[in-house]
Amino acid sequence: MSDRRVTDQVRIVGSGLLGASIGLALGAKGVDVIVDDASPAARRLAIDYGAGRAPAEGDAPGVIVVAVPPDVTAEVVAAELARFPDALVTDVASVKLAPLAELRERGADLSRYLGSHPMAGRERGGTISARADLFEGRPWILAGHDGISYGRARPLEDLVLDLGAVLIEMDAVEHDRAVALVSHAPQLVASMLAARLDAGTDPALRLAGQGVRDTTRIAASDPALWVQILGANAAAVADVLRPLRDDLDAVLSALEAPEASGSRRTIAEVMAAGNAGVARLPGKHGQAKRFATLVVKIDDKPGELARLLTEIGEEGVNMEDLRLEHSPGAQLGFAEISVVPEAAHALAAALEKRGWALGEEDR
Amino acid sequence: MSDRRVTDQVRIVGSGLLGASIGLALGAKGVDVIVDDASPAARRLAIDYGAGRAPAEGDAPGVIVVAVPPDVTAEVVAAELARFPDALVTDVASVKLAPLAELRERGADLSRYLGSHPMAGRERGGTISARADLFEGRPWILAGHDGISYGRARPLEDLVLDLGAVLIEMDAVEHDRAVALVSHAPQLVASMLAARLDAGTDPALRLAGQGVRDTTRIAASDPALWVQILGANAAAVADVLRPLRDDLDAVLSALEAPEASGSRRTIAEVMAAGNAGVARLPGKHGQAKRFATLVVKIDDKPGELARLLTEIGEEGVNMEDLRLEHSPGAQLGFAEISVVPEAAHALAAALEKRGWALGEEDR
Numbered sequence: 061m062s063d064r065r066v067t068d069q070v071r072i073v074g075s076g077l078l079g080a081s082i083g084l085a086l087g088a089k090g091v092d093v094i095v096d097d098a099s100p101a102a103r104r105l106a107i108d109y110g111a112g113r114a115p116a117e118g119d120a121p122g123v124i125v126v127a128v129p130p131d132v133t134a135e136v137v138a139a140e141l142a143r144f145p146d147a148l149v150t151d152v153a154s155v156k157l158a159p160l161a162e163l164r165e166r167g168a169d170l171s172r173y174l175g176s177h178p179m180a181g182r183e184r185g186g187t188i189s190a191r192a193d194l195f196e197g198r199p200w201i202l203a204g205h206d207g208i209s210y211g212r213a214r215p216l217e218d219l220v221l222d223l224g225a226v227l228i229e230m231d232a233v234e235h236d237r238a239v240a241l242v243s244h245a246p247q248l249v250a251s252m253l254a255a256r257l258d259a260g261t262d263p264a265l266r267l268a269g270q271g272v273r274d275t276t277r278i279a280a281s282d283p284a285l286w287v288q289i290l291g292a293n294a295a296a297v298a299d300v301l302r303p304l305r306d307d308l309d310a311v312l313s314a315l316e317a318p319e320a321s322g323s324r325r326t327i328a329e330v331m332a333a334g335n336a337g338v339a340r341l342p343g344k345h346g347q348a349k350r351f352a353t354l355v356v357k358i359d360d361k362p363g364e365l366a367r368l369l370t371e372i373g374e375e376g377v378n379m380e381d382l383r384l385e386h387s388p389g390a391q392l393g394f395a396e397i398s399v400v401p402e403a404a405h406a407l408a409a410a411l412e413k414r415g416w417a418l419g420e421e422d423r
Numbered sequence: 424m425s426d427r428r429v430t431d432q433v434r435i436v437g438s439g440l441l442g443a444s445i446g447l448a449l450g451a452k453g454v455d456v457i458v459d460d461a462s463p464a465a466r467r468l469a470i471d472y473g474a475g476r477a478p479a480e481g482d483a484p485g486v487i488v489v490a491v492p493p494d495v496t497a498e499v500v501a502a503e504l505a506r507f508p509d510a511l512v513t514d515v516a517s518v519k520l521a522p523l524a525e526l527r528e529r530g531a532d533l534s535r536y537l538g539s540h541p542m543a544g545r546e547r548g549g550t551i552s553a554r555a556d557l558f559e560g561r562p563w564i565l566a567g568h569d570g571i572s573y574g575r576a577r578p579l580e581d582l583v584l585d586l587g588a589v590l591i592e593m594d595a596v597e598h599d600r601a602v603a604l605v606s607h608a609p610q611l612v613a614s615m616l617a618a619r620l621d622a623g624t625d626p627a628l629r630l631a632g633q634g635v636r637d638t639t640r641i642a643a644s645d646p647a648l649w650v651q652i653l654g655a656n657a658a659a660v661a662d663v664l665r666p667l668r669d670d671l672d673a674v675l676s677a678l679e680a681p682e683a684s685g686s687r688r689t690i691a692e693v694m695a696a697g698n699a700g701v702a703r704l705p706g707k708h709g710q711a712k713r714f715a716t717l718v719v720k721i722d723d724k725p726g727e728l729a730r731l732l733t734e735i736g737e738e739g740v741n742m743e744d745l746r747l748e749h750s751p752g753a754q755l756g757f758a759e760i761s762v763v764p765e766a767a768h769a770l771a772a773a774l775e776k777r778g779w780a781l782g783e784e785d786r
Contacts, residue, residue, distance in 0.1 A: 179632060193720060193780055199630060230626060238627030241619060246635045248690075249616045251697025252670045253609060256663050258700040263593060264601030267562055268704050269542060272609045274637040276704070279697035287691045294681035300619050301675055307615045308668050315664070318657035324650050327611075331646035334614025337621040338642040341631050357556060365742065366732030373726040382728070384745050417556055 064089040065218035068122020071096065071115070071147070073136055075106030078152050078178065079127030080190035083111030085223050088192050094119055098128075106187050120144075123215045126151040130288040134162035141168050148215050150176045154239060155292040156203040156232035170207030174216055175232060177201040177239070178225060193224070200225035203232045240296035247278055247286060248301065254279030307333075351380045352404035354397045357417040358384075365395060368416065375410045377403045427452040428581035431485025434459065434478070434510070436499055438469030441515050441541065442490030443553035446474030448586050451555050457482055461491075469550050483507075486578045489514040493651040497525035504531050511578050513539045517602060518655040519566040519595035533570030537579055538595060540564040540602070541588060556587070563588035566595045603659035610641055610649060611664065617642030670696075714743045715767035717760045720780040721747075728758060731779065738773045740766045 070086055072079045075097040083093045087110060095112030097103035107114055124140045124147045126133060133153045140149050149172055151159055156175045163173060180198040200220045202213060220227050230238065254276035257265065290297055307330055314323035358364050365384075372379060381398035399407055411418055433449055434457040435442045446456045450473060458475030460466035470477055487503045487510045489496060496516045503512050504526075512535055514522055519538045526536060543561040563583045565576060583590050593601065617639035620628065653660055670693055677686035721727050728747075735742060744761035762770060774781055 179630065196720070201630070228626070228629070234624070234626065238624070238630050241623045241627055242631040242635045245619065246616060246638045248674060248693065249612060250634075250638050251694050252667050252674070253612045253697075254700035255670060255693065255696035256604060256608065256667060256700060257703045258696065260604045260703065261597070261601070263591070263597065264604055265703055266591070266705055267542065267564070267601050268605040271613075271641045272605045273704060274640050275609045275613050276697070276701045277637050278634045279694075279701040281694070281698075283691045283694035283698065286694050287687050290678070290690055291681045291687060294678040298675055298678040301671065301678070303622075304615050304619060305668070305671050305675060307618060308664065308671060311611060311615070312661055312664055312668060315653065315657040315661040318654045324654060327653055328646045328650045330611065330618065331614050331642075331644070331649050333618035333621065334616075334639070334642035335644075335646065337617035337619060338639045340620045340623065340628055341636060341639070342629055357559070363733070363736040365745070366729055366736050369729030369732055370726070373729050379728065382745065382747050 064091065064222050066091050066123070066215070066222050068215060069094060069120060070219065071119065071121035071124045071140075071144070072112060072127060073097070073124065073140060074127035075102050075111060075187050076127060077186055077189050077194070078180075079125065080106050080109060080111040080187040081180075081192065081194040082125055082127065082219075082223065084109075084190055084192040085195065086219070087112060089222055091222075094121060102187065109187055109190065111187065111190065121147050123147065123219055124149045125219075130155065130158075130292050134159040134166065137173060138163060138166045138168045141172060145169075147172065148212060149173050150216050152176055152178055153292070154243075154289050156201075156235045158292040160203070160205060160232050170205065171209065171212065174205075174208055174213050175203040176216065176220070177203065177235065178220075178223075180225070195220075196224035198225050199228050201228045201230050201235055203235050204229055205232060236293050236296045237299070240293055240300050244290055244293055244297045245300040245304070247281060248290065248297065249304070250276050250279045251281075351398035352401040354399065354404060354408055354411070354418055356395045356397060356411060358395050368395060368411075371411065371414055371416075372397065372407065375407055377407050427454065427585050429454050429486070429578070429585050430581075431578060432457060432483060433582065434482065434484035434487045434503075434507070435475060435490060436460070436487065436503060437490035438465050438474060438550050439490060440549055440552050440557075441543075442488065443469050443472060443474040443550040444543075444555065444557040445488055445490065445582075445586065447472075447553055447555040448558065449582070450475060452585055454585075457484060465550065472550055472553065474550065474553065484510050486510065486582055487512045488582075493518065493521075493655050497522040497529065500536060501526055501529045501531045504535060508532075510535065511575060512536050513579050515539055515541055516655070517606075517652050519564075519598045521655040523566070523568060523595050533568065534572065534575065537568075537571055537576050538566040539579065539583070540566065540598065541583075541586075543588070558583075559587035561588050562591050564591045564593050564598055566598050567592055568595060599656050599659045600662070603656055603663050607653055607656055607660045608663040608667070610644060611653065611660065612667070613639050613642045614644075714761035715764040717762065717767060717771055717774070717781055719758045719760060719774060721758050731758060731774075734774065734777055734779075735760065735770065738770055740770050 069092045071094040072083050073096050075095055083095050087093045093112035094115050095106045096115050121144055124144060126137050126140060128136050130153045133151045137149055137151050153159055154177055156177060159175055178195055178200045180195050217227060310326050311330055314326040317323055356368060377399055379397055379399060383396040432455045435446050436459045438458055438460040446458050450456045456475035457478050458469045459478050484507060487507060489499050489503060491499050493516045496514045500512055500514050516522055517540055519540060522538055541558055541563045543558050580590060673689050674693055677689040680686055719731060740762055742760055742762060746759040
């Protein structure tokens with residue numbers, strides 16, 4: 061196809077969700093994709109699935125993507141660098157410092173290695189979950205280092221852009237600290253909080269609302285994968301969790317003596333620090349802009365939400381976000397609709413005129 | 424109106440969000456609602472707002488609802504019990520053991536007191552945020568105790584049902600433990616996790632995805648209110664957070680020596696306990712049933728989501744839940760649509776036939 065950037069052969073090692081998705085997407089653009097896997101059966105499945113062709117004598121890939129489990133990433137990258145002395149090699153592991161350090165120890169040719177991290181996982185892995193559109197609009201970090209020249213990265217940038225991903229440059233240290241903060245620590249905290257629910261009575265759990273659901277949703281993630289990820293980024297994750305433990309110790313002391321001098325202040329300060337932290341999260345499209353939220357009551361029957369959204373469209377308003385809130389035991393719910401603040405007032409009036417019951421939230 | 428259960432006068436003390444919402448809802452049903460407030464200005468505002476009429480000589484309320492801040496709840500309940508010796512008095516504080524204990528100490532007539540807890544807060548409080556439909560479909564706990572007879576609770580049950588709430592009976596100890604588990608501890612944990620974000624760099628925060636957003640959303644709550652709530656339920660919240668601190672200590676030790684014997688096992692066990700805990704949360708409508716999730720790609724332009732939902736309706740499928748997922752920097756998103764498992768396969772096929780790009784998630 062005429063709009064693609066990649067011109068070289070691309071070799072993919074590892075045919076799981078990420079590897080197969082990259083193969084499907086590049087193949088659809090007409091790239092000559094070679095797919096390989098330590099398991100011959102897995103390789104055959106990926107080829108049947110359309111993720112690429114089998115390796116052949118005389119293959120000369122320009123870019124090699126290593127998409128294998130984190131604990132064997134560096135070993136496979138080193139082998140590929142040695143086997144294809146002209147290729148640029150990347151990996152897609154979700155930590156970036158550990159593979160770089162291991163490659164350095166192995167004496168690999170770092171002038172042709174550039175680590176990357178596509179932030180596009182799914183809860184369900186494997187070749188058969190692969191999608192050509194998996195990376196569209198998702199951040200894809202390139203973790204540059206001193207050993208590679210600026211121009212050498214170009215073929216990988218082209219590949220990332222052909223996949224529809226959003227390119228972000230960040231060094232390995234900065235990357236690992238960032239994902240410790242916004243992904244790895246939240247995962248562990250959600251798991252530790254969710255673990256408490258197992259001791260709850262059924263009536264207690266029936267009182268669960270949206271708050272506890274949101275705070276524990278990601279606790280359903282796969283332990284085996286996370287043990288590898290967390291093990292490879294242990295120091296950075298510990299750096300995030302250590303001050304959290306200090307806060308937790310202070311909060312527990314305050315809760316154990318709620319009337320003691322300073323106890324209320326301790327809790328107020330932790331809550332206020334939480335206010336400040338959550339306000340740092342950028343809004344949709346990476347903007348820091350805040351949206352106004354309208355809350356609309358929805359009867360729980362087919363078509364009601366579609367009707368609401370159609371009518372919002374008829375009012376010419378673009379919805380920035382949508383959240384459904386349910387009531388335990390009830391046959392109705394609330395839709396929280398985020399719109400730009402300028403549109404909120406007129407939209408609220410229009411919806412009420414159309415017969416919807418609503419109230420305006422401030423966030 | 425003919426369908427209402429409440430027949431007596433209802434007196435509401437405290438004209439904030441909850442008090443005014445109760446007044447609006449009962450008034451709309453034709454109940455004679457008296458609204459009072461320690462602040463004359465606040466009382467006038469609530470009356471102007473339609474939450475009830477001013478108190479008058481000869482008022483004889485059958486039920487009195489005390490809707491004042493937690494730290495003065497017991498004092499006001501005791502005063503109302505003394506002033507209206509025939510009335511049933513309730514409060515709406517989000518803890519139930521502390522007011523009951525304080526009323527016992529004060530020697531109040533507990534045969535006419537029944538604490539309650541409507542789980543229907545909003546982030547924004549105050550009379551002007553009041554809505555007559557605030558309690559519709561929400562759980563409303565009645566915290567029974569030994570000092571009140573079974574039949575004496577009836578007028579309050581009628582009031583709760585007239586408000587459209589879902590009645591749940593639970594004693595004060597059980598209630599406070601339940602809300603510590605599903606509300607108070609998650610609030611503190613979300614705040615402590617969100618507090619970490621304030622130390623993050625802007626590039627790090629740009630990598631934030633749905634996981635960290637969900638786990639920290641409630642960290643935006645009001646510190647002043649939560650200091651009162653947590654102070655009044657301190658022991659039960661500490662009971663939930665203490666084992667979490669033990670887990671956190673173990674996880675930190677594991678992260679500080681990731682290669683040590685047992686470290687990976689510690690992390691795997693915490694993650695597995697999180698899997699088990701989150702699986703305990705009941706699904707929509709209080710059922711434990713799980714839904715199948717379809718992920719559909721949505722272009723970020725007005726009307727796209729409405730079109731999708733309309734087409735889902737045309738396929739005769741009722742959507743059980745909906746979540747929008749955004750990509751930082753991208754002009755597209757994904758809608759995660761939960762449906763009963765039996766409907767998932769046919770709906771996926773139908774949507775793909777209609778031209779939607781999708782993949783099926785297993786949860």
